[in-house]
Amino acid sequence: MIKVGDKLPAGKLQEFIEVEGDGCSVGPNTFDVEKEVAGKRIAIFALPGAYTPTCSAKHVPGYVEQADALKAAGIDEIWCVSVNDAYVMGAWGRDQKTAGKVRMMADGSAEWTKVLGLTLDLTAKGMGVRSQRFSMLVDNGAVKALNIEAPGKFEVSNAETMLAQAKQK
Template sequence: MIKVADRLPAGKLQEYIEVEGEGCTIGPNTFDVEKESAGKRIAIFALPGAFTPTCSAKHVPGFVENADKLKAAGIDEVWCVSVNDAFVMGAWGRDQKTAGKVRMMADGSAEWVKSLGLTLDLTAKGMGVRSQRFSMLVDKGVVKTLNIEAPGKFEVSDAETILAQAKG
């Protein structure tokens, strides 16, 4: 499992792009995690699934509401990672009004989350392999803080925790 002081593992995530520009086409675009995190301070939070109750009511809204404070604390980007496809993540981003605040990154086959060692098996609930709920502060590709939730909890991976860690 990934831990503080580790480098983020190599991998690809997808993001649904609404407006063409900067070499990105409209629709799903694939991004290399190493290239996207190079030279940046990023708050990454991951959750079990788009449009699920805690994720939609608390987790994503907290990061959207605190986007300006996170930027003021030196965070270059905020990524939301979920084991959903880019189309679902794009629709969820529109629903949550994340544009310009949170990048909605899809890990459709859970490959990147598997490389982190942070999967959650929800097969018994009909959801397959998902991501555990967690957040991390990453500086130039290196994990500086890691906050992993206990199953069914939402206590340490919220925007306020990352904001306090970013300021510290």
């Protein structure tokens, strides 16, 4: 499992792009994690699934609300990662009004989440393999803070905790 001090593993994530530009076409675009994090401070938070209760009511809204404060604390980008496809993440981002604040990154087959060692098996609940709920502060690809939630909890991966960590590091 990834830990503080580790470099993020290589991997690909997808993001649904609404407007063509900056070399991105409309629709799902694939991004290389290593290239995207190079030279940046990024707040990454991950959650079990789009449109699920805690994720939609608390987790994503908290980061949207704190986006300006996080950027003022030196965060270049905020990523929400979930084991959903890019189309779902794009639609959910529109519903959550994340544009310009939080990048909604899809790990559709949980490949990157598996490499992180942060999967959650929700097969018994009909959801398959998902991501644990967590957040991490990444600086130029290195993990500076990692907050992993206990199953069913939402206490340490929230935007307020990330903001406090961004101000400290």
